Amino acid sequence: MEIEAETHPLDKYLRTDRIPHIWCPGCGLGTVLNCFLHALEESDIDLKNLAIVSGIGCTGRVAGYLNVDSYHTTHGRAIPFATGLKLANPKLKVVVFSGDGDLFAIGGNHFIHAARRNIDMTVICVNNYNYGMTGGQLGPTTPLEAKTTTSPYGNVEHPFNLCHVAAASGAVYVARWTALHVRRLKESMKEALNKKGFTFIEVIASCPTTYGRRNKMPTGLDTMRYYKEKSVIKHGIDPSEADIEIGGDIIVGKFVDIEKPTFDEILKKLEEKIK
Amino acid sequence: MIQKLPAKKMVVTGDYAAAYGALLCDVDVVAAYPITPQTLIVEEFSNFVNDGITDAEFIMVESEHSAMSACIAAQAAGARTYTATASQGLALMHEMLFIASALRLPIVMPVVNRTVAAPIGIWCEHNDSMPQRDTGWIQMACEDNQEVLDMIIMAYKIGERKDVLLPVMPCLDAFILSHTVEPVDAPSSDEVADFIGKYEPHAMLDPDNPMAIGTFTPPEYIQELRYQNHVAMENAKKAIKEVTKEFADEFGRDYHGLIEEYKCDDAEVVLITVGTVTGTAREVVDKLRQQGKKVGLIKLRFYRPFPREELRSIAENVEAIGVYDRAISYGSGGPLFIETRNALYGMDVPVLNFLAGLGGRDVVTGDVEKMYEILMKAKDSKPDKEIYWIGTRGVSI
Ligand SMILES: Cc1ncc(C[n+]2csc(CCOP(=O)(O)OP(=O)(O)O)c2C)c(N)n1
Ligand code: SF4
Ligand SMILES: [Mg+2]
Numbered sequence: 001m002e003i004e005a006e007t008h009p010l011d012k013y014l015r016t017d018r019i020p021h022i023w024c025p026g027c028g029l030g031t032v033l034n035c036f037l038h039a040l041e042e043s044d045i046d047l048k049n050l051a052i053v054s055g056i057g058c059t060g061r062v063a064g065y066l067n068v069d070s071y072h073t074t075h076g077r078a079i080p081f082a083t084g085l086k087l088a089n090p091k092l093k094v095v096v097f098s099g100d101g102d103l104f105a106i107g108g109n110h111f112i113h114a115a116r117r118n119i120d121m122t123v124i125c126v127n128n129y130n131y132g133m134t135g136g137q138l139g140p141t142t143p144l145e146a147k148t149t150t151s152p153y154g155n156v157e158h159p160f161n162l163c164h165v166a167a168a169s170g171a172v173y174v175a176r177w178t179a180l181h182v183r184r185l186k187e188s189m190k191e192a193l194n195k196k197g198f199t200f201i202e203v204i205a206s207c208p209t210t211y212g213r214r215n216k217m218p219t220g221l222d223t224m225r226y227y228k229e230k231s232v233i234k235h236g237i238d239p240s241e242a243d244i245e246i247g248g249d250i251i252v253g254k255f256v257d258i259e260k261p262t263f264d265e266i267l268k269k270l271e272e273k274i275k
Numbered sequence: 276m277i278q279k280l281p282a283k284k285m286v287v288t289g290d291y292a293a294a295y296g297a298l299l300c301d302v303d304v305v306a307a308y309p310i311t312p313q314t315l316i317v318e319e320f321s322n323f324v325n326d327g328i329t330d331a332e333f334i335m336v337e338s339e340h341s342a343m344s345a346c347i348a349a350q351a352a353g354a355r356t357y358t359a360t361a362s363q364g365l366a367l368m369h370e371m372l373f374i375a376s377a378l379r380l381p382i383v384m385p386v387v388n389r390t391v392a393a394p395i396g397i398w399c400e401h402n403d404s405m406p407q408r409d410t411g412w413i414q415m416a417c418e419d420n421q422e423v424l425d426m427i428i429m430a431y432k433i434g435e436r437k438d439v440l441l442p443v444m445p446c447l448d449a450f451i452l453s454h455t456v457e458p459v460d461a462p463s464s465d466e467v468a469d470f471i472g473k474y475e476p477h478a479m480l481d482p483d484n485p486m487a488i489g490t491f492t493p494p495e496y497i498q499e500l501r502y503q504n505h506v507a508m509e510n511a512k513k514a515i516k517e518v519t520k521e522f523a524d525e526f527g528r529d530y531h532g533l534i535e536e537y538k539c540d541d542a543e544v545v546l547i548t549v550g551t552v553t554g555t556a557r558e559v560v561d562k563l564r565q566q567g568k569k570v571g572l573i574k575l576r577f578y579r580p581f582p583r584e585e586l587r588s589i590a591e592n593v594e595a596i597g598v599y600d601r602a603i604s605y606g607s608g609g610p611l612f613i614e615t616r617n618a619l620y621g622m623d624v625p626v627l628n629f630l631a632g633l634g635g636r637d638v639v640t641g642d643v644e645k646m647y648e649i650l651m652k653a654k655d656s657k658p659d660k661e662i663y664w665i666g667t668r669g670v671s672i
Binding site for chain 2: 072108
């Protein structure tokens with residue numbers, strides 16, 4: 001069969017003039033973005049009503065590549081920007097796409113408070129266990145004993161379990177996948193996009209250039225093999241039982257899916273009451 | 276404690292020189308957050324720690340705000356501390372900078388000068404450090420990697436003097452120094468230890484002698500504290516001159532205090548430069564001198580304290596002064612220009628401002644020649660404007 005096409009069917013979601021992207025060969029980010037494009041394609045979200053917000057980092061480049069209203073904010077501040085967008089225009093579908101460092105180191109405080117308030121937004125965190133963009137220093141999700149440029153003999157800090165943080169802070173939807181689980185990840189993205197409230201997806205993804213090389217996974221393919229070997233799907237488990245350890249199982253799945261009034265809804269109710 | 280390190284010749288980046296300087300000064304605590312183009316400094320330092328060359332405590336905190344907070348607390352507990360940052364990181368630290376200086380904690384923090392967003396840029400501009408003017412930090416700029424290393428050593432000595440007790444911010448130009456290798460002479464750790472001595476905190480958190488710092492203070496006291504900080508900064512002028520002299524005696528490299536003059540003696544016009552552009556300007560001065568033009572150069576080393584007296588004495592004998600700025604205070608002019616004109620208040624010499632290299636654009640000899648050309652004209656006839664945007668599309672000179 002011959003396929004004739006001038007453009008890729010998903011090109012409409014991309015600022016193609018910005019492509020090729022800056023990501024390294026073997027980086028998991030392209031896969032995650034691809035899943036997101038498919039999720040958009042398969043859910044009927046009005047692109048005119050979609051805003052993407054990113055912080056700074058390799059993951060942060062996503063905002064620049066998507067052909068929708070997008071904000072590339074300062075490091076750590078994607079969630080406050082997104083909160084402002086949502087408050088000014090409650091009809092907007094707001095998605096934050098950023099890295100583990102951006103969302104949980106410098107911007108960690110914003111994350112817990114947006115989840116606590118149950119602001120209606122989807123946060124997708126690409127967790128590559130390090131600060132990719134600045135050259136691979138240890139960050140808040142670097143597993144114990146992992147090697148980074150600032151821990152050449154192994155990390156001595158306990159990492160965050162992001163899904164546990166999200167659930168404990170009040171997120172109504174919490175899921176974790178790796179960049180290997182493209183179909184499940186896409187389905188989760190669709191669910192999160194269509195759910196009201198603070199929804200969170202952690203995507204564990206390869207960063208061969210700055211993390212993998214130092215941790216015996218020098219190529220993207222090595223990392224994918226590792227995910228295949230180690231991932232265990234456990235839907236519905238208490239995310240506190242899904243810690244990430246070097247060499248241990250990577251527990252993935254949908255951990256939380258509950259209903260709770262959003263910040264908007266509570267505010268509206270109050271407004272009606274005091275009218 | 277550090278291992279004994281012999282004096283050696285190195286060929287290293289500015290970032291390495293900054294890290295090695297801190298190592299030689301036997302700092303006790305380093306807290307930092309990575310940001311391009313500073314990252315190499317803390318990475319190199321973390322290697323020194325991980326390789327056991329120093330037993331300093333090193334912590335990669337979760338933001339620059341936390342980095343400065345950790346340094347403040349460690350310094351208040353009697354440690355010699357060190358951190359480094361750039362651009363957005365420095366902007367985020369802003370709140371804590373005031374606290375370090377008001378608590379009189381002589382922290383040393385190199386800043387790798389990088390453009391502040393928006394838009395995002397990673398190249399050299401001085402609009403990150405210059406807005407920290409009023410935070411009470413001693414602020415200076417380096418011309419080359421040797422000066423970076425030497426300045427870290429001098430910074431501890433100046434900052435820790437009892438008549439100063441202020442934090443110090445040596446600045447180095449992004450990439451031009453931070454990522455470029457140059458030959459650098461490093462003294463031995465023993466020589467440095469002798470030169471800077473042991474850090475003796477003026478006040479220290481100590482469970483046996485409890486003390487509260489930074490507490491709520493009513494207006495009855497704050498004004499005097501402000502005055503004391505001002506006096507300390509004025510004292511720093513003397514300290515800088517003395518320490519650069521002592522450094523020259525000990526290590527043979529003379530930085531001449533707050534400014535360095537180049538062929539100013541019989542100059543009719545002088546250009547004030549800051550950072551790496553100085554090297555480019557030296558070449559231009561040599562060339563113009565060969566053509567018989569009486570031009571001179573002032574390398575401005577310190578922004579705070581500002582070398583008011585030095586500049587006034589040079590200005591007495593010249594017919595026009597130009598100030599090069601790699602930052603802009605919108606609606607007024609380059610920060611160094613504003614400062615220079617203020618310092619020369621009441622003197623009858625035209626002061627012109629040259630803006631170039633913003634956002635990291637290269638400043639080449641041709642640009643500097645243009646500056647001298649404008650200055651030579653200004654000496655003969657009154658210029659019609661003060662601020663010149665060199666090499667700027669859409670702006671005619
Ligand atoms: C205030 C501030 N501090 C530091 C930086 C430098 N910086 C840029 S990206 C980044 C870390 C990115 O890590 P992460 O969010 O995990 O994204 P990744 O690159 O791994 O996708 C840092 C520290 C910055 N831009 N702003
Ligand atoms: S540094 Fe890591 S995260 Fe960044 S593009 Fe390269 S592989 Fe991806
Ligand atoms: Mg990361």
